[in-house]
Amino acid sequence: MLLQMAFRNLRRNLRRTIITSAAVAVGMIVLVMSNTLRAGQYDDMISSSVSQLAGHVVVQHPEYQQEQETELVVEDVDGLVAALKQEIPNTVITTRTRLGGILASSSSPTVIGLTAVDPLSEGKVSDMADKIVMGTWVQNDSKSIVIGQNMADLLQADLGDRLVFTTSVDGEMNSHLYRLTGVFRTGAEEVDAFVGYVSIASVDTVLGRPNTANQVAVHLGNASQTNAILERVERVVESQGRKDVAVQPWPEILPDVIAMIKVDQVSNEMISISLMFIVAMGILNTMLMNVLERSKEFGVLMAIGLKKGALVRMILLEAALVGIIGGLSGAVLGMMASYPIVVNGLDLTKMMGEGMVINGAVASTILYGRYDFLWIGGYILLSVLCAVLSALYPAWKIQQLTPVDAMRS
Amino acid sequence: MSQSTVTVTDVHREYQQGEFTVKALQGVSLSIEPGEFTVLMGSSGSGKTTLLNIIGGLDSPSTGSVEIDGQELSSMAANDLSDLRLHKFGFVFQAYNLIPVLSAFENTEFVPLMQGVGVEERKTRSMEMLKAVGLEGMENRLPSELSGGQQQRVAVARALAGNPMLILADEPTANLDSTTGKELIKLMRHLNEDKGVTFIFATHDPKVMDAAKRVIHLEDGRIVEDERR
Numbered sequence: 001m002l003l004q005m006a007f008r009n010l011r012r013n014l015r016r017t018i019i020t021s022a023a024v025a026v027g028m029i030v031l032v033m034s035n036t037l038r039a040g041q042y043d044d045m046i047s048s049s050v051s052q053l054a055g056h057v058v059v060q061h062p063e064y065q066q067e068q069e070t071e072l073v074v075e076d077v078d079g080l081v082a083a084l085k086q087e088i089p090n091t092v093i094t095t096r097t098r099l100g101g102i103l104a105s106s107s108s109p110t111v112i113g114l115t116a117v118d119p120l121s122e123g124k125v126s127d128m129a130d131k132i133v134m135g136t137w138v139q140n141d142s143k144s145i146v147i148g149q150n151m152a153d154l155l156q157a158d159l160g161d162r163l164v165f166t167t168s169v170d171g172e173m174n175s176h177l178y179r180l181t182g183v184f185r186t187g188a189e190e191v192d193a194f195v196g197y198v199s200i201a202s203v204d205t206v207l208g209r210p211n212t213a214n215q216v217a218v219h220l221g222n223a224s225q226t227n228a229i230l231e232r233v234e235r236v237v238e239s240q241g242r243k244d245v246a247v248q249p250w251p252e253i254l255p256d257v258i259a260m261i262k263v264d265q266v267s268n269e270m271i272s273i274s275l276m277f278i279v280a281m282g283i284l285n286t287m288l289m290n291v292l293e294r295s296k297e298f299g300v301l302m303a304i305g306l307k308k309g310a311l312v313r314m315i316l317l318e319a320a321l322v323g324i325i326g327g328l329s330g331a332v333l334g335m336m337a338s339y340p341i342v343v344n345g346l347d348l349t350k351m352m353g354e355g356m357v358i359n360g361a362v363a364s365t366i367l368y369g370r371y372d373f374l375w376i377g378g379y380i381l382l383s384v385l386c387a388v389l390s391a392l393y394p395a396w397k398i399q400q401l402t403p404v405d406a407m408r409s
Numbered sequence: 410m411s412q413s414t415v416t417v418t419d420v421h422r423e424y425q426q427g428e429f430t431v432k433a434l435q436g437v438s439l440s441i442e443p444g445e446f447t448v449l450m451g452s453s454g455s456g457k458t459t460l461l462n463i464i465g466g467l468d469s470p471s472t473g474s475v476e477i478d479g480q481e482l483s484s485m486a487a488n489d490l491s492d493l494r495l496h497k498f499g500f501v502f503q504a505y506n507l508i509p510v511l512s513a514f515e516n517t518e519f520v521p522l523m524q525g526v527g528v529e530e531r532k533t534r535s536m537e538m539l540k541a542v543g544l545e546g547m548e549n550r551l552p553s554e555l556s557g558g559q560q561q562r563v564a565v566a567r568a569l570a571g572n573p574m575l576i577l578a579d580e581p582t583a584n585l586d587s588t589t590g591k592e593l594i595k596l597m598r599h600l601n602e603d604k605g606v607t608f609i610f611a612t613h614d615p616k617v618m619d620a621a622k623r624v625i626h627l628e629d630g631r632i633v634e635d636e637r638r
């Protein structure tokens with residue numbers, strides 16, 4: 001009966017109910033749209049960082065994470081990769097070595113951050129292979145090099161040109177001759193002017209450490225399997241008796257990405273709470289008016305024997321219904337409003353260029369949204385909670401009155 | 410000797426209005442026996458509504474005591490008072506005071522529902538009461554769809570539906586035309602005789618006084634005459 005009365009009371013003053021619910025709904029629309037965009041952005045940040053800078057599970061020298069020194073390598077990479085492929089066949093395994101040096105053309109030199117990769121597996125996980133604008137992705141030979149467009153322009157290098165890479169190994173300068181086989185463009189200048197890719201086989205000779213890599217990374221189709229795969233990789237490493245490697249999940253490899261997302265989430269949550277607080281103030285005002293206008297009615301209910309607790313429940317129930325109506329309709333409208341962003345993405349290329357570097361990885365400037373139903377459900381609960389909390393004061397105020405006082409007012 | 414339904418002993422009620430203390434009741438004592446049809450008469454400000462509210466547990470006396478069916482009200486907690494009102498009292502107010510969002514049937518059903526009466530019995534009892542007050546066929550109308558007299562009949566039906574031992578009615582005919590008022594009094598008198606329900610009215614309507622078995626006159630918060638008929 002209380003629920004029925006609460007419904008009917010809301011229907012009785014339909015315009016007020018609609019306005020109050022609309023306030024909640026508007027808050028919800030903003031929250032859902034913002035969350036959908038952020039969820040997509042976080043996904044993109046994680047997937048681009050994981051694919052370009054790590055893998056879901058990474059095997060590396062225990063000190064490499066801290067020191068990032070080229071000399072800190074995993075030995076017998078071929079043996080490890082073969083064993084991993086056997087243990088977890090439906091995954092992509094990449095091997096990477098990173099080294100800095102000078103790349104020189106016949107006309108000029110420039111500083112380069114070179115990533116030596118297994119071209120085939122790298123092409124499957126990193127979208128760099130899709131950003132080739134001239135030539136091809138790295139060939140599986142000791143000569144092929146792919147560089148960013150800005151660097152190619154700086155070096156005035158064309159496809160097929162000779163480029164000499166020089167780096168310091170154990171205090172001695174080593175050089176290797178490459179031929180430019182491809183040019184990529186990410187749209188992020190710091191990447192296009194600084195980064196290059198070669199075959200990992202080609203740096204074996206430069207570094208004098210064949211069959212080694214800084215990282216052996218396992219890439220999964222579904223990040224949620226990370227922990228399960230981590231255990232299997234650990235078993236493989238253990239079975240090979242390797243003591244000089246660490247097996248780490250991607251959050252340990254990319255702590256900055258996690259920190260960045262957490263900071264963003266906290267600021268987003270604060271904005272959400274502030275927004276819902278403003279909405280709650282609006283509801284408080286309406287609920288207070290609504291309750292005080294009906295105090296005579298509440299007095300009668302108390303007089304005929306309705307306990308004060310039941311009266312408070314009825315008032316809170318009305319507020320909760322406003323929260324549910326506003327929250328649900330706002331969630332649906334917010335999802336509808338976000339739908340174009342989920343399907344087509346939000347194109348920021350004119351504002352931000354074709355790519356943006358987030359923590360060293362190139363992310364797209366076309367931002368795709370993703371419905372995060374857990375958060376959306378949480379927001380609906382938050383809106384109900386705000387509505388109920390905002391009705392506490394009016395409910396308390398009525399509860400303070402005696403039936404006679406309430407009927408007189 | 411049967412126990413009194415209501416025993417009021419030396420009740421005083423004072424209100425503070427700004428700097429002034431208003432003495433609404435000054436040492437009122439009375440007892441109401443089961444099945445009585447009593448009218449509290451008096452001019453405006455004589456204290457009859459205050460006395461009715463205190464008997465009904467809607468207000469508390471400043472001093473003195475009120476016993477209902479042997480239970481002292483001042484010693485009861487708020488929830489126990491609510492229970493007492495729910496199970497033993499029926500209220501009829503001057504301004505009908507129906508719940509606007511509930512139909513005539515639902516308003517009548519509300520008290521037995523809160524009492525925890527089962528669906529079937531609730532329905533039977535509510536329909537019976539609405540029939541008794543002559544509102545058969547109007548069960549589904551909202552208060553806004555009923556005339557003043559019809560709303561007051563619903564209020565009487567609601568007051569009776571909980572099978573109370575005592576009905577307290579504050580100026581029940583004040584907002585009704587003369588004919589409707591007479592009909593309502595006749596109805597309540599009939600219910601008093603037929604069902605043995607005790608009624609206490611606060612009124613200055615002579616029609617109600619004419620129907621009363623006992624008339625208590627109040628003046629300035631004191632009983633000045635207690636006339637049994």
